[in-house]
Amino acid sequence: EPEVTQTPSHQVTQMGQEVILRCVPISNHLYFYWYRQILGQKVEFLVSFYNNEISEKSEIFDDQFSVERPDGSNFTLKIRSTKLEDSAMYFCASRLDISNQPQHFGDGTRLSIL
Amino acid sequence: KNQVEQSPQSLIILEGKNCTLQCNYTVSPFSNLRWYKQDTGRGPVSLTIMTFSENTKSNGRYTATLDADTKQSSLHITASQLSDSASYICVVSPFSGGYNKLIFGAGTRLAVHP
Numbered sequence: 001e002p003e004v005t006q007t008p009s010h011q012v013t014q015m016g017q018e019v020i021l022r023c024v025p026i027s028n029h030l031y032f033y034w035y036r037q038i039l040g041q042k043v044e045f046l047v048s049f050y051n052n053e054i055s056e057k058s059e060i061f062d063d064q065f066s067v068e069r070p071d072g073s074n075f076t077l078k079i080r081s082t083k084l085e086d087s088a089m090y091f092c093a094s095r096l097d098i099s100n101q102p103q104h105f106g107d108g109t110r111l112s113i114l
Numbered sequence: 115k116n117q118v119e120q121s122p123q124s125l126i127i128l129e130g131k132n133c134t135l136q137c138n139y140t141v142s143p144f145s146n147l148r149w150y151k152q153d154t155g156r157g158p159v160s161l162t163i164m165t166f167s168e169n170t171k172s173n174g175r176y177t178a179t180l181d182a183d184t185k186q187s188s189l190h191i192t193a194s195q196l197s198d199s200a201s202y203i204c205v206v207s208p209f210s211g212g213y214n215k216l217i218f219g220a221g222t223r224l225a226v227h228p
Contacts, residue, residue: 004157031214043158043203043218056215091157095214100146100165103216105157 002026006092006106013082014114021077021109023092031095032075033103034067036060036088043091049075079111087113116141118206118219126225131194135222137187137204145209149178149189152201152221161189161202194226 005024013019025032034046047057049067066078075094079086089110093103118139127133139147146165150158162171162178164187170179175192189202201221207214 033215035216035218042220043216045215045217048215058215093157100163100214102148102160102163103214105159107155107157 002104004092004094004104004106006090006109008109009107010110010112012112012114015084016081019079019082019111021079021090021092021111023075023077023106024073025075025092025094026096026104027073029094029096029104031055031097031103032067032069033093033095034077035091035093035105037091037108038088046077082111082113084113087111116206116208116217118204118217120204120219120222122222123220124223124225126227127194129194129196129226129228132190132192133194133224135189135191135202135204135224137189137219139185139187139204139206139217139219141185141206141208141217143209144182144185145207145214147178147180147187148205148207148216149176149187150203150205152203154200158203158205191224194224196226196228199224199226 007022032049037043047061048055064080089108091108093105095103121136148163149161152158164180166182177190180187203221204219205216
């Protein structure tokens with residue numbers, strides 16, 4: 001069965017550095033998402049992406065965050081200048097079309113900011 | 115404020131027993147309600163999706179119910195197995211033009227003991 005794959009599985013970065021988290025969604029999916037889960041807390045929506053643009057974003061997704069689909073297969077989340085509070089598990093998800101289809105999640109990237 | 119509350123926080127049952135997990139939500143307008151299973155260190159995996167017009171949805175030993183009037187849902191697990199040990203997360207999608215961001219509950223952590 002097709003899967004959403006995320007790399008790396010664990011990223012350790014110094015505070016203030018830029019980090020790029022990578023995702024390969026399921027190939028024929030059209031809608032893409034990033035979520036994060038701080039340790040011990042709920043999964044939180046960050047951003048949705050459709051037709052090469054952001055369709056919705058949360059308050060968490062400020063100017064330090066950006067997303068890109070550079071080559072039609074990868075979907076990336078960039079954090080420009082990381083803060084300690086950015087430490088979390090980041091999940092990428094993709095969905096086939098606009099109907100009530102499930103979002104398929106990757107296994108996440110654990111981001112640790114030192 | 116859009117919220118999803120789940121109970122109990124955690125639950126221990128013996129292998130072969132049944133259990134029921136509860137979810138209350140205040141999300142409005144409402145598009146659909148989903149139940150996800152999340153194994154430790156993995157991404158969430160979709161179990162069921164119900165729109166407001168559906169009362170029940172089954173997926174093998176998992177049966178979800180929805181009462182859109184009282185804004186309550188339940189997930190019933192029949193004949194539990196050791197592999198059912200995981201977090202079960204109630205997730206609600208508000209109506210947002212089809213992009214379907216997800217609002218997560220905190221989950222019920224289920225442990226199935228032999």
